Amino acid sequence: MSLPLEKIVVIDLARMLPGPYASMILADLGAEVIRVEDPKYPYGSPPPFFQKGRYRESAFNSVIMRNKKSIALNLKNEEALEIFYKLVEKADIILETFRPKVTEKLKVDYETLSKINKxxxxxxxxxxxxxxxxxQxxxxxxxxxxxxxxxxxxKKREFNGEKNQERKPVLPGVQAADIGGGLVSTIGILGALIERDKNLNKEGQYIDISMTDCVFSFMPMAAAFQFSKELNDGMTKPRNPLHGEV
Known part of the structure; x- marks a missing residue:
């Protein structure tokens, strides 16, 4: 059985967890993912590791970078940039996690690359x-x-009469924003692929994903409670609007 994204080529410029999580899903769906790695980037092999010592192997990379190819390119080098442009000619998707404006300085922004591959x-x-x-x-x-x-x-909330006593927040055990941003990026990319196949000119598009916006959208119940709290008779003094008095 074939996978849905076979013959789709992804160039992955992303680092750390959010972007690589998105490209991991695309790779699992059959896409050919090519990671462009900076040979001078100090965090290319993040912890935890399988071994100790100088040439230790990143367990993180073994999980998140699975099913991906890679190429080492210093995009500040003109020769490396030309190699990158040749990859773009045959690519379907670019994924990046640089600070805004950085891609323009590196000459790998959407405006530049869409001229190479519309x-x-x-x-x-x-x-x-x-x-x-x-x-910024x-x-x-x-x-x-x-x-x-x-x-x-x-965080836990305790009510003593009319006084609300709140504890310090407990940090989540997973990176909700990082993983959420990766998931929403994947959804956006898949939607853009469908749209591209429908339009006659086969033109791509630019997708701007904010991790803060992504995790904000994870709270529909909390938002509903906030917007209706002056009228709500069903949840009196809830410890948490997601769980009520449980």
Whole structure:
């Protein structure tokens, strides 16, 4: 049995967990994923490791980078950039997680690459999106779940009379924003592939994914409670709007 994304080529410029998680799913669905790795990037083999010592193997990479090919290219080098452009000519998807504006400096932004391949689908996955007051802020999973409000829900609340006594939030055991951003990126890419196959010119598109927006969308029940709290008779003083009084 064939896989749904066979013959689809993905160029993966992403680092850490969110982007590689998205390309992992695409690879599992049959896409040919080519990771472009910077030979000078110090975190190319993140912990945990299988062994100790200088040439230790990353257990993280064994999980997240499965079913992927890789090529080492320093995109600041003109010769390497030309090799990258040749890969783009035959690619369907570009996935990147650089800070906004960095791809323009490297000459690997959507405007540049869409001139080489008009059918390219280009997905940018960042903490706060490409535009807005936070666009250049560095961040991690903890920042995104804090800003969107998930962290506030993840704490115990005790009621003594009319007084609400709140404990400090408990950090989630998984990276909700990182994995959520990867999942939503995959959904966006699959939707763009379907749209590209429908349009007569076979033109690709640009996808802007914000991890903060992704995890904010994970709270429909909390949002419903917030918007209706002045009228809600069914949930009086809930410890958590997701669980009621349980």
């Amino acid at each position: 059918s390219i689908i280009y997905c940018s996955l960042t903490g706060y999106g490409q535009y807005g007051p936070y666009e 802020y560095a961040g991690h999973d903890l920042n995104y779940i804090g800003i969107c409000g998930i962290l506030d829900l993840n």
